[in-house]
Amino acid sequence: MSIQWFPGHMTRAKREMQERLKMVDMVIECRDARIPMASINPLIFELAKDKPKLIVLSKLDMSDPKATADWMKQLSSENTVVLALDLLNDDTRKKVVDGCLLVMKPKFERWKARGIGARKIKAMVVGIPNVGKSTLINQLAKKKVMTTADRPGVTMSLKWANVHPQLDLLDTPGVLWPKFDEPQTGIHLALAGSISEKVLPIDELAYIAFDFVLKHYPHSIKNRYEYNGSDPKEFFEHICKLRLYIKKDELQIEQAYNTFLRELKQGTLGPMSFEYVQDLA
Ligand SMILES: Nc1nc2c(ncn2[C@@H]2O[C@H](COP(=O)(O)OP(=O)(O)OP(=O)(O)O)[C@@H](O)[C@H]2O)c(=O)[nH]1
Ligand SMILES: [Mg+2]
Known part of the structure; x- marks a missing residue:
């Protein structure tokens, strides 16, 4: 990415x-x-x-x-x-x-x-x-x-x-830098809301975010969305059904991506961090 x-x-x-x-x-x-x-x-x-x-x-x-x-x-x-x-x-x-x-x-x-x-x-x-x-x-x-x-x-x-x-x-105005050497940096900035989401492929980011939360804070997925599985596709379809993101019998999957990313960024899923000292190389 x-x-x-x-x-x-x-x-x-x-x-x-x-x-x-x-x-x-x-x-x-x-x-x-x-x-x-x-x-x-x-x-x-x-x-x-x-x-x-x-x-x-x-x-x-x-x-x-x-x-x-x-x-x-x-x-x-x-x-x-x-x-x-x-x-x-x-x-x-x-x-x-x-x-x-x-x-x-x-x-x-x-x-x-x-x-x-x-x-x-x-x-x-x-x-x-x-x-x-x-x-x-x-x-x-x-x-x-x-x-x-x-x-x-x-x-x-x-x-x-x-x-x-x-x-x-x-x-001073928030300043980023023209190019991220590590793609991971851009992903973390997007998860925390420090970069405009419009520049990101939303499906890719939503899948990465789901995997991250499932790994580090599995209870928050269970508590917030009543979902016990580990399959991203199934998870976002589940959100569509849970929140009634359905139009003419079609699941509005983009809406599920947006909801999950927004709630994550705003802290609605509970307190969490996206980076840890232990991950420093
Ligand atoms: N929950 C929480 N929200 C905060 C905290 N600090 C700032 N915010 C919120 O974060 C958002 C951004 O805050 P700003 O002060 O505008 O950020 P900024 O760094 O000046 O942003 P730019 O001017 O765009 O570079 C606002 O909605 C604040 O209310 C905090 O410690 N906790
Ligand atoms: Mg400011």
């Missing part, structure tokens, strides 16, 4: 982000807790590699708690602090501000040694589409300063927000 999705605004955004990176003290990298590997943007990762970094694993509420705990350990390092958050419900403001202060501490100390007083932190919020960058900024600002929606490609330009006495945040 070959997946490509790189709208024009992303090329522009990448160029602008490269410019603005020089002016910021640190980077807040939002990743989806369900896909902490596929939601790394290698372009940004490379550009920002020397900056202090706070990684925020968003959508904690939708992820597999065990898998996310493993990722938090795996991703922490000397100049990287990792938080896992349900951005909509956790005490996001306090945790993110504390995380920024912690990761900036060595820099503050260097400034102090050179006689420069502590000043407001300027942080750029980066990440692939739909991971919650604008949501995080709104939670910090305690009001809706950025537009958010459950589809990729909502934010189209860079915008500063004054969110806290110690912190200014720069919202």
